[in-house]
Amino acid sequence: MEIIASGAEAVIALYGNTIIKTRVNKRYRLKEIDETLRRERTRTEARLISEARRCGVPTPIIKDVTDFEIKMEYIDGDPLKNVITPELSEQTGEIVGKLHSCGLVHGDLTTSNIIFMGGKLFLIDFGLAYIDRTLEARGVDIHVLFQTFESTHEGHEGLIEAFKKGYSRTLPGAEEVIKRVKEIESRGRYA
Amino acid sequence: MHSNPFCVLSMTMIFGLEGTAWNLSAAIVEENDVLAETTATYRPASGGIHPREAAQHHASHISEIVRETLKKGGKKIDAVAFSQGPGLGPCLRTVATAARALALTLDVPLIGVNHCIAHIEVGRWKTPAHDPVTLYVSGANSQVLAYRAGYYRVFGETLDIGIGNALDKFARSVGLPHPGGPKIEELAKQASYYIPLPYTVKGMDFSFSGLATAAQEAHKKHALPDVCHSFQETAFAMLVEVTERAAAHTRKKEVLLAGGVGANMRLREMLGMMCEDRGIEFYVPEKRFMGDNGAMIAYLGLLMFKAGYRTQVLDSRVDPDFRPDKVVVKWR
Numbered sequence: 001m002e003i004i005a006s007g008a009e010a011v012i013a014l015y016g017n018t019i020i021k022t023r024v025n026k027r028y029r030l031k032e033i034d035e036t037l038r039r040e041r042t043r044t045e046a047r048l049i050s051e052a053r054r055c056g057v058p059t060p061i062i063k064d065v066t067d068f069e070i071k072m073e074y075i076d077g078d079p080l081k082n083v084i085t086p087e088l089s090e091q092t093g094e095i096v097g098k099l100h101s102c103g104l105v106h107g108d109l110t111t112s113n114i115i116f117m118g119g120k121l122f123l124i125d126f127g128l129a130y131i132d133r134t135l136e137a138r139g140v141d142i143h144v145l146f147q148t149f150e151s152t153h154e155g156h157e158g159l160i161e162a163f164k165k166g167y168s169r170t171l172p173g174a175e176e177v178i179k180r181v182k183e184i185e186s187r188g189r190y191a
Numbered sequence: 192m193h194s195n196p197f198c199v200l201s202m203t204m205i206f207g208l209e210g211t212a213w214n215l216s217a218a219i220v221e222e223n224d225v226l227a228e229t230t231a232t233y234r235p236a237s238g239g240i241h242p243r244e245a246a247q248h249h250a251s252h253i254s255e256i257v258r259e260t261l262k263k264g265g266k267k268i269d270a271v272a273f274s275q276g277p278g279l280g281p282c283l284r285t286v287a288t289a290a291r292a293l294a295l296t297l298d299v300p301l302i303g304v305n306h307c308i309a310h311i312e313v314g315r316w317k318t319p320a321h322d323p324v325t326l327y328v329s330g331a332n333s334q335v336l337a338y339r340a341g342y343y344r345v346f347g348e349t350l351d352i353g354i355g356n357a358l359d360k361f362a363r364s365v366g367l368p369h370p371g372g373p374k375i376e377e378l379a380k381q382a383s384y385y386i387p388l389p390y391t392v393k394g395m396d397f398s399f400s401g402l403a404t405a406a407q408e409a410h411k412k413h414a415l416p417d418v419c420h421s422f423q424e425t426a427f428a429m430l431v432e433v434t435e436r437a438a439a440h441t442r443k444k445e446v447l448l449a450g451g452v453g454a455n456m457r458l459r460e461m462l463g464m465m466c467e468d469r470g471i472e473f474y475v476p477e478k479r480f481m482g483d484n485g486a487m488i489a490y491l492g493l494l495m496f497k498a499g500y501r502t503q504v505l506d507s508r509v510d511p512d513f514r515p516d517k518v519v520v521k522w523r
Contacts, residue, residue, distance in 0.1 A: 008432075008439035026435075028464040029428040032385045107394060128394060140394075 009041075009127060014074055018063060021045075021070045021127075038068045041127070046070050048104060048129045055102035057095045058122040075124055077117025084111060084153055086162040091121050093166025096142065099123065101171045105130055105137045109145040111152065139180035142167070146181065205496060206260070206271045206293065207489025210286035211278025211306050212330060213240050215249045217256045218485030219264035220493055225486045227264025228479075229256045239359055239369055240330075246281035253289045260485070268297055272492020275303030275502075276513030277332070283509035291504055303502040304491045306483075307332060307515040308343055310449035312494060313487035318474035320447045326434045326462065329450035329483070330355035330370075333397065333430065335437045336515060338523060343515045346437040347395035354426055355452045357399035361422060364407045365415060375419040376455050382420030386413050390425055395436060397429045427458045431465050438471060445472045451482035498522040 005012040010023045023038040046065040049072070053059045064071040080088060092114055099106060106113070107128030115122045130137075145163070149156040168174040202221040209216045213235075218228035233248035235241060261268075273290035276283055287303075294301040311325045324337045324346070333354045335347040352360070355372060362371020388405050391398040406422045434446060446466050448459065459475060466473035480487060498521045 008436045026428075026432075026465070027468060028431050028461040030385055030424050032387065033390065033424060033428050036387070037390065130393075 007127075017074045017076070019060065019072050019074045021072070023068045025068075035067075042066075042068055042070060045126045045129065048126045048131075051102065052099055052104055052123065052126070052129075055098055055104070057099045057102075058120050059126070060122065060124060075115045075117050075122045077115040077122070079112050080114040080116060080121065081111035081148070081152060083116050084159065086158050088116065088121065089149075089159040089162040090166035092145075093163040093168075094170045095121055095123060096145070096163075097167040097170030097174060100138045100141070100177070103131050103133050105132045105141050107141065109141055110148045111145075112148075135177055135180045136184075138177045139184050142177065143181050143184045146185075203269050203493055203497060204265075204267060205302075205489045205493040206265070206268045206297075207304075207485045207487070207492050208257070208271070208273040208286050208290045208293075209306070209309075209483050209485045209488045210249045210253075210282050211274045211276070211483060212282060213245055213248075214483040215252055215256060215286070216483065216485035216488075217260040218489045219260060219268070220486055220489040222493070225489075227260045228484065228486050229259045229263070230485070231256055235369055237368075239363060240279070242279040242281045245279060246285045249282055249285045253285065257289065257293060268299055270294070270300045270302050270492060270496045270501075271297065272302040272304050272488050272495070274306045274309070274488050275507070276510035277306060278509075278511060279331075280509070280511045283511060287507060287509045291507060295504075300496070300501045301504065301507055302492045302495050302500055303507050304488055304495060305513055305515050305518050306488070307334060307336070308518060308520075309487040309491040311336060311343060311447065311515075312491045313480045313484075314447045314449050314474065314476050316490055317476045317480050318447065320445045320472070320474040322443055323445035323447035323474065324434060324437045324441060324443050325447045325449055326430060326453075327449045328354050328430065328452035328458070330359065330452075332450065333399070334515070335395070335430075335433050337437055337441050337443060338520065339441070341520055343518070343520060345514070345516050346440070347397065347433040350393065350396050350398040351400040352403070354399055354430065355450075357403040357426065358422070358452070361403045361406045365410055365418075372452060372455060375423060376457065378416045379420040379423050379457065381416040383414075384417055385424060386417055386421040388421050388425045390429060392429050392432055395433055397433060399426060402426060423455070423457055427455075427461050430458070431461045434462065435465050435469065438466075438469060443471075445474060448473070448475045449481065453481045454478060494522040 002014045004014050010021050013020045049059045060072040062072050113125045149159045204221050207218050213233040216230040219226045231252040233245045271294040327334045331353045333349040336343050359371045367374045386409050389401050410418045463473050
């Protein structure tokens with residue numbers, strides 16, 4: 001067993017080819033609040049991972065869900081941030097377009113949460129995902145991704161253009177979302 | 192010779208004027224200390240803050256407050272700083288008018304400052320916090336802020352009303368006098384159980400309006416102490432969760448608590464536990480620098496004055512929705 005990540009909310013451990021994501025308890029909040037939140041969020045996350053998969057977005061296969069834990073397939077590939085090219089950015093646009101057209105929003109789209117494995121891109125970490133079909137939710141989702149392009153990747157303009165191409169291919173009405181992304185940028189809020 | 196970079200021959204002396212809500216406060220600060228501070232607090236006879244009445248209160252007390260402060264600490268004022276926003280429009284306008292008049296009379300520059308940033312900077316001044324994630328909680332404001340690349344970024348904030356107003360709104364509905372927060376805190380200590388209330392965190396933002404309404408509803412069936420306890424526990428857990436996420440995301444090693452609601456001991460305890468478990472530092476300024484105060488406005492004015500900021504009278508119009516992330520930070 002190896003702990004591979006530890007965030008504000010959960011710990012991720014690797015057992016062979018299985019990941020176990022455990023939502024850890026928080027001493028600062030009441031047990032009633034703590035357990036309800038962890039249970040609901042674990043269940044929602046597992047459900048949204050499966051739903052995304054049914055919509056044609058590659059995600060880890062869920063193996064088991066208990067109160068505070070999700071057992072799932074380990075996507076043993078390269079994080080997009082290490083291998084990004086305009087072609088892969090276009091593919092990213094395609095899968096995010098599929099996700100959005102299904103009514104889902106990822107909530108934390110960064111180039112660390114997109115994994116390249118076996119010639120395909122996988123979306124992982126649905127911890128902040130939710131169901132929302134509004135322009136605003138979709139716009140913020142993409143804006144977050146564009147910000148990681150800008151802060152960590154050379155030639156981000158090309159990556160953004162490529163993404164838009166892929167995104168427009170899989171999401172009807174993509175132009176409206178892209179327009180909203182520009183407006184969100186001008187508000188300068190999401191850091 | 193001097194390790195303190197502020198320890199220079201001539202000190203800068205800034206007059207600061209605060210009056211965004213119910214507290215009217217003037218202060219004079221220099222690099223190392225607050226030289227004088229005078230405060231007059233508007234207390235509504237019943238109900239909550241009425242913006243126009245608060246502004247009338249400020250208008251009738253401001254000359255005496257300014258005079259008193261100048262008498263206590265004023266020798267050679269270098270500039271006049273004032274809260275340009277965010278806040279209640281009528282209150283902001285009253286204070287801005289006085290600040291302009293004072294600056295013109297003394298023939299010194301005027302500096303309009305952002306009230307939220309003043310809370311952060313006074314915390315950085317009066318605690319060891321150097322580069323914290325700040326949880327700023329007051330009546331109208333609830334924000335999680337952190338510095339990055341020239342701006343105080345808002346990482347999370349309320350989508351509707353501030354936590355203080357949510358507490359006050361609930362308190363009024365159950366007949367507790369203004370301000371409701373301290374009474375709710377006292378009553379909560381006598382609670383015997385928790386009543387589930389809506390916990391609303393969306394991404395990095397939180398919402399309190401639905402919680403206040405649900406608490407009012409819960410009071411029809413449950414004892415007041417139990418509702419107060421449940422309200423606090425739910426609301427504060429939301430605030431602490433977002434603060435923790437911002438700390439994890441930014442990898443900052445300090446958390447600073449600011450704003451009047453920061454006086455709540457349960458909130459402090461929860462933040463303290465979160466920080467301890469993460470292995471990061473937690474700082475709370477002494478009480479006089481937590482709520483709205485003139486010293487924080489004067490101190491931010493001082494930082495800005497030394498960095499070359501000046502506000503021309505023509506640009507000194509108040510902004511009730513003045514966002515902290517609109518200010519280019521050149522003093523850090």
